[in-house]
Amino acid sequence: MRIIFLLFFIKLLVWGADYVGKIKSMRGDVFVVRNFKTIEVSRGYKLLSKDIVITAARSKAKLKFKDGTLISVGKNSIFEIENYMFDKTKNSKAKFRVKYGFFSAVTGKIGKIAPKSFTLKTKTATIGVRGTAFKGSVTKQGEEVECIKGTITVSARGKTFIVNAGEKLKITKEMFDPDLDIIGEISSINGTVFLINQGKTFLATNGYKIRPKDKIVTSYNSLTNIQLIDQSNITVFHNSGIFLDFQNGHELIKVLKGFVKIKGKDKFNIFKQGESIQIDNGKF
Numbered sequence: 001m002r003i004i005f006l007l008f009f010i011k012l013l014v015w016g017a018d019y020v021g022k023i024k025s026m027r028g029d030v031f032v033v034r035n036f037k038t039i040e041v042s043r044g045y046k047l048l049s050k051d052i053v054i055t056a057a058r059s060k061a062k063l064k065f066k067d068g069t070l071i072s073v074g075k076n077s078i079f080e081i082e083n084y085m086f087d088k089t090k091n092s093k094a095k096f097r098v099k100y101g102f103f104s105a106v107t108g109k110i111g112k113i114a115p116k117s118f119t120l121k122t123k124t125a126t127i128g129v130r131g132t133a134f135k136g137s138v139t140k141q142g143e144e145v146e147c148i149k150g151t152i153t154v155s156a157r158g159k160t161f162i163v164n165a166g167e168k169l170k171i172t173k174e175m176f177d178p179d180l181d182i183i184g185e186i187s188s189i190n191g192t193v194f195l196i197n198q199g200k201t202f203l204a205t206n207g208y209k210i211r212p213k214d215k216i217v218t219s220y221n222s223l224t225n226i227q228l229i230d231q232s233n234i235t236v237f238h239n240s241g242i243f244l245d246f247q248n249g250h251e252l253i254k255v256l257k258g259f260v261k262i263k264g265k266d267k268f269n270i271f272k273q274g275e276s277i278q279i280d281n282g283k284f
Contacts, residue, residue, distance in 0.1 A: 019046040019066075020047055020048060020066060020081065021063050021065035021066060021069075021084070022044055022045060023045045023047070023061055025062045026041075026061040027061075028056055028060065028075075029056035030059055030060075031053075031056075032045065032051050033051070033052040034051050034052075048081070049081055049084050049085075050080075050082070051080070052078060052080045053078075053079045053081075054077070054078050055074065055076065056075070058075055063079075065084065066086045067086040067092065067110045069105065069108035069109075071104070071105050074104075074137075077100060077101020077102055078098070078100045079098055079101070082097050082121075086109070086110060092113060094110045094111075094118045095119055096119070097121040098121070098122055098138050100139065102136075103120075103137070104134070104135035104136075106133045107132055111132065112131055115130055122136070123138055123143065124143055124156060124171050125155060125156040125175075126155050127152055127154055128152065128153040129150065129152055129153075130150055130153075131150050132147065134146060134148055134149075134152050142172065143171035143172075144168060144169065144171065146169075147168075156175075156176035159175070161175070164265075167282075168231075174229055175229045181246075183210045183211065183214075183228060183246065183251055184227050184232075185210060185226070186204055186207065186225070187226065188225045189206055189224045192219040193218050193222055193224045194217045195214060195217075196214070196215035196217065197211070197214050197215075204224065212245045212246050213243070215241060216244070217241035218237065218239060218241070218258070222238050223235060223236060223240075224236050228279065230281055230282045232262060232265075232279050234261070234262050234263075235261040235262075238258070239257070240255070240256075250278050250279060251278070252277070252279075253271075253277045253278075254277075255271050255276075259272050262279070264282045264283050264284055266283065
């Protein structure tokens with residue numbers, strides 16, 4: 001009994017009763033915003049829920065939490081501990097937010113005993129875990145996440161994308177906004193490409209947002225590449241055409257004439273006139 005009490009007392013001394021984690025290692029200038037005050041910190045600094053960790057240029061920090069979760073915060077980054085509580089039960093929770101910059105995470109015990117209560121938010125979506133390691137970025141160039149081990153989910157507005165180990169996902173508002181109702185966009189054009197929308201024919205341009213029931217048709221010696229919202233890529237070869245739509249929440253591609261190449265998350269294939277392809281989260 002004395003040994004158990006002594007171990008508990010030592011743990012309190014190391015972590016503190018209210019502290020949720022600490023700065024395990026760091027390089028350069030690292031700051032913590034707490035109660036509207038900015039504090040320049042050093043290795044070993046103890047962290048609380050609601051703390052915001054900020055790194056300067058050429059700086060980084062590794063945070064270790066009570067359950068063993070490790071969060072690396074890259075240069076020029078802003079990372080917030082929104083809500084953290086670890087009591088070794090399913091009531092434990094870890095809610096983080098990356099406001100800007102670069103991050104990586106290796107989940108600890110909370111990711112195993114209460115995976116639904118471990119989330120990391122970006123500006124656009126919420127990343128959930130299934131016992132995993134992942135990394136990503138939130139910058140002016142956009143948002144991206146990569147799963148290193150296990151599986152992660154990327155969710156917003158009732159829609160969820162699953163990202164497995166070795167896969168990357170660019171996160172955009174178009175992926176989740178039902179009002180925009182966009183399937184993808186034309187990423188490149190070589191030659192003359194036509195768009196048929198509501199019975200009217202237009203000359204297609206780079207960056208055009210493709211909507212349900214659009215048709216894309218290439219002329220002789222022309223081709224175009226289309227990036228779908230789930231990051232699948234379609235190449236429409238010369239003298240070819242496709243029809244794009246949503247069906248049961250998935251992208252539906254019909255080859256009207258000629259040939260197309262579709263590249264998903266784990267494979268690519270060539271499809272010919274008359275074939276229909278349903279794409280579900282980058283897989284077909």
